[in-house]
Amino acid sequence: MSAFPFEITAHEGQARTGVLKTPRGDIPTPIFMPVGTAATVKALTLDMVRQSHAKIILGNTYHLMLRPTAERVKRLGGLHKFMGWDGPILTDSGGFQVMSLSQISKVTEEAVTFQSHIDGSRHILSPERSMEIQADLLGSDIVMQLDECVSWPAEEARAQKALQLSARWGQRSKAAFGQRDTQALFGIQQGSTFENLRRESTDRLLDIGFDGYAIGGLAVGEGHEAMCDTLDYCAPLLPWERPRYLMGVGKPIDLVEGVARGVDMFDCVLPTRSGRHGQVWTWEGPLNIKNARFAEDDTPLDATSDCPASRDYSKAYLHHLFKAEEILGQILLSWHNIAFFQALMIRMRAAIAAGEFAAFRKWFHETHVKRGA
Amino acid sequence: MSAFPFEITAHEGQARTGVLKTPRGDIPTPIFMPVGTAATVKALTLDMVRQSHAKIILGNTYHLMLRPTAERVKRLGGLHKFMGWDGPILTDSGGFQVMSLSQISKVTEEAVTFQSHIDGSRHILSPERSMEIQADLLGSDIVMQLDECVSWPAEEARAQKALQLSARWGQRSKAAFGQRDTQALFGIQQGSTFENLRRESTDRLLDIGFDGYAIGGLAVGEGHEAMCDTLDYCAPLLPWERPRYLMGVGKPIDLVEGVARGVDMFDCVLPTRSGRHGQVWTWEGPLNIKNARFAEDDTPLDATSDCPASRDYSKAYLHHLFKAEEILGQILLSWHNIAFFQALMIRMRAAIAAGEFAAFRKWFHETHVKRGA
Ligand SMILES: [Zn+2]
Ligand SMILES: [Zn+2]
Numbered sequence: 001m002s003a004f005p006f007e008i009t010a011h012e013g014q015a016r017t018g019v020l021k022t023p024r025g026d027i028p029t030p031i032f033m034p035v036g037t038a039a040t041v042k043a044l045t046l047d048m049v050r051q052s053h054a055k056i057i058l059g060n061t062y063h064l065m066l067r068p069t070a071e072r073v074k075r076l077g078g079l080h081k082f083m084g085w086d087g088p089i090l091t092d093s094g095g096f097q098v099m100s101l102s103q104i105s106k107v108t109e110e111a112v113t114f115q116s117h118i119d120g121s122r123h124i125l126s127p128e129r130s131m132e133i134q135a136d137l138l139g140s141d142i143v144m145q146l147d148e149c150v151s152w153p154a155e156e157a158r159a160q161k162a163l164q165l166s167a168r169w170g171q172r173s174k175a176a177f178g179q180r181d182t183q184a185l186f187g188i189q190q191g192s193t194f195e196n197l198r199r200e201s202t203d204r205l206l207d208i209g210f211d212g213y214a215i216g217g218l219a220v221g222e223g224h225e226a227m228c229d230t231l232d233y234c235a236p237l238l239p240w241e242r243p244r245y246l247m248g249v250g251k252p253i254d255l256v257e258g259v260a261r262g263v264d265m266f267d268c269v270l271p272t273r274s275g276r277h278g279q280v281w282t283w284e285g286p287l288n289i290k291n292a293r294f295a296e297d298d299t300p301l302d303a304t305s306d307c308p309a310s311r312d313y314s315k316a317y318l319h320h321l322f323k324a325e326e327i328l329g330q331i332l333l334s335w336h337n338i339a340f341f342q343a344l345m346i347r348m349r350a351a352i353a354a355g356e357f358a359a360f361r362k363w364f365h366e367t368h369v370k371r372g373a
Numbered sequence: 374m375s376a377f378p379f380e381i382t383a384h385e386g387q388a389r390t391g392v393l394k395t396p397r398g399d400i401p402t403p404i405f406m407p408v409g410t411a412a413t414v415k416a417l418t419l420d421m422v423r424q425s426h427a428k429i430i431l432g433n434t435y436h437l438m439l440r441p442t443a444e445r446v447k448r449l450g451g452l453h454k455f456m457g458w459d460g461p462i463l464t465d466s467g468g469f470q471v472m473s474l475s476q477i478s479k480v481t482e483e484a485v486t487f488q489s490h491i492d493g494s495r496h497i498l499s500p501e502r503s504m505e506i507q508a509d510l511l512g513s514d515i516v517m518q519l520d521e522c523v524s525w526p527a528e529e530a531r532a533q534k535a536l537q538l539s540a541r542w543g544q545r546s547k548a549a550f551g552q553r554d555t556q557a558l559f560g561i562q563q564g565s566t567f568e569n570l571r572r573e574s575t576d577r578l579l580d581i582g583f584d585g586y587a588i589g590g591l592a593v594g595e596g597h598e599a600m601c602d603t604l605d606y607c608a609p610l611l612p613w614e615r616p617r618y619l620m621g622v623g624k625p626i627d628l629v630e631g632v633a634r635g636v637d638m639f640d641c642v643l644p645t646r647s648g649r650h651g652q653v654w655t656w657e658g659p660l661n662i663k664n665a666r667f668a669e670d671d672t673p674l675d676a677t678s679d680c681p682a683s684r685d686y687s688k689a690y691l692h693h694l695f696k697a698e699e700i701l702g703q704i705l706l707s708w709h710n711i712a713f714f715q716a717l718m719i720r721m722r723a724a725i726a727a728g729e730f731a732a733f734r735k736w737f738h739e740t741h742v743k744r745g746a
Contacts, residue, residue, distance in 0.1 A: 043700040068693045076689050316449050320441045327416040
């Protein structure tokens with residue numbers, strides 16, 4: 001019996017829409033979660049994040065444990081109070097970024113030992129420590145088990161070894177997390193692009209039992225087609241009645257194809273990161289605002305949007321801000337992109353509820369993807 | 374008969390409060406004008422600028438004529454439409470920045486010739502061209518004459534020469550500007566720190582006749598005391614019944630002492646520039662948010678402020694944002710500082726109206742200045 005009720009209100013094929021109920025608010029699914037790496041969704045105020053219709057944000061254990069440290073966040077009242085966000089927060093386990101960002105990391109059965117990329121200091125991250133940081137110190141609403149994610153491509157034996165370690169760490173994460181009424185723990189499926197391994201990983205996760213299930217080890221370089229091919233079999237393996245979260249994904253087309261395969265939750269730094277670099281996501285595909293063709297384009301990015309950044313500024317003005325390297329350009333494009341990603345999720349939820357998701361998906365491919373997304 | 378009525382509603386000694394009426398809105402004085410260098414008040418949305426109680430912003434002719442160019446701004450509907458600000462805008466003449474920022478500049482009787490600091494291209498700025506850019510292309514509400522500002526310290530002969538050229542350029546600026554119903558032209562007093570030259574400059578300006586009068590050539594390195602000593606005589610020289618604008622000033626204490634000497638308008642990049650670097654202006658003096666003593670300080674910058682940046686975030690969180698080099702830190706401190714400067718002007722206006730400016734000035738020196746502002 002999970003702490004967080006999950007109600008699927010409609011589905012069309014594998015695609016589903018519903019509500020994940022949390023003590024800090026209902027999360028309509030499918031949902032995109034903006035990434036608030038270091039206790040801030042980069043370049044945005046929380047009012048902007050709220051206005052974009054985001055309902056849940058993500059925090060990074062790796063970044064926060066190093067700076068300002070999880071203990072300091074705890075002393076300051078927990079992550080919600082620290083950053084001023086009173087909606088739900090999901091935190092990752094820290095494992096993925098330890099292995100990708102830290103200077104030296106060593107994985108043993110017990111834990112990952114690593115050096116901070118900030119100051120070279122040594123740290124240990126075990127399943128128990130990850131639970132302590134996420135659940136007790138940061139006070140996350142949705143906590144992720146510690147896992148080991150292999151890079152791509154991976155030998156089958158290597159992927160097998162990582163999924164077995166991830167399963168044992170999942171067991172330890174569950175034991176350390178215990179039973180909680182107001183926080184949820186998600187397990188993470190691994191197995192790279194091997195169907196038998198995804199199946200084996202799922203069996204191990206179901207034996208342990210989690211409040212939700214994430215799909216890990218994708219969006220690590222395999223490309224859109226291989227990701228879709230893997231999702232074809234790995235998403236339906238997960239229990240229909242619990243939320244499914246595809247970690248670190250992705251581009252708009254990845255979100256549409258993930259939803260089509262039964263995924264409920266997504267997160268990615270893409271909208272804010274690309275926004276800071278002048279890339280704009282629109283219904284008609286991506287565009288680069290620095291392109292000279294926008295220098296005198298007095299139309300907004302999206303006149304029909306309820307996002308001020310999309311609606312109230314001309315492309316010519318945004319072009320100028322980027323040419324002049326003004327921070328306001330980074331603010332406005334990050335805001336627009338986050339709002340666009342939410343608008344995409346809102347349209348997908350409505351389409352599934354209306355039984356029109358297949359038509360939406362076809363339309364999206366024709367208008368968005370044909371332009372090179 | 375000026376296009377912009379100026380009504381002084383109360384005064385206390387030289388300090389005065391009133392309203393400058395413009396077609397784009399009333400400007401209560403004394404006023405601080407945030408600087409929107411390149412058609413953006415750096416790191417802030419216009420909603421933030423409005424929420425800070427700013428009533429008029431400044432645009433820089435030098436920056437805008439080079440990028441995106443004044444002609445492009447005109448084709449895009451003028452500066453107000455381009456940047457989305459429908460309140461009054463004051464533009465500088467471009468002269469000061471041509472002489473301080475461009476790589477090579479040459480001043481002749483006719484004009485300043487200079488090379489762009491962006492791409493090295495050659496440009497000419499004459500009084501007539503400055504009027505065309507400000508009044509016709511950008512569509513500024515308050516236009517500044519072209520002048521020559523000497524650096525400090527200046528030989529008297531050099532300062533004399535510059536004020537005479539400035540006076541002739543003032544005459545040409547007035548002729549080129551002509552008579553306008555919805556735009557105002559301000560003359561600029563020069564003369565460095567020489568009382569006789571300030572007097573001579575003023576005589577020349579009054580012969581020409583302007584809608585308002587600026588004090589130029591201060592805040593160029595002479596220091597607070599020398600500036601105050603100069604203001605003692607140079608501000609009262611200007612007509613009581615027209616607005617007086619002290620260009621490029623300043624710190625909070627400069628604003629208080631400028632108001633005490635009869636100045637009505639100020640502009641400075643200080644609040645946004647120092648905000649981007651972690652410096653915070655408060656009633657109790659300046660502080661640096663990166664200082665370790667704020668790492669676990671859970672109080673806001675100003676709980677009594679109506680500015681969200683001042684009221685809704687802890688110093689510990691702001692400290693973290695700067696340590697992590699997050700853009701949100703620059704946004705929030707720029708916003709707080711702009712709001713603080715406006716709050717300071719609001720309190721001065723109220724104090725003058727209530728006949729309590731002397732008491733306010735004493736209080737401000739005791740609480741703000743003693744801490745090292
Ligand atoms: Zn991603
Ligand atoms: Zn200044």
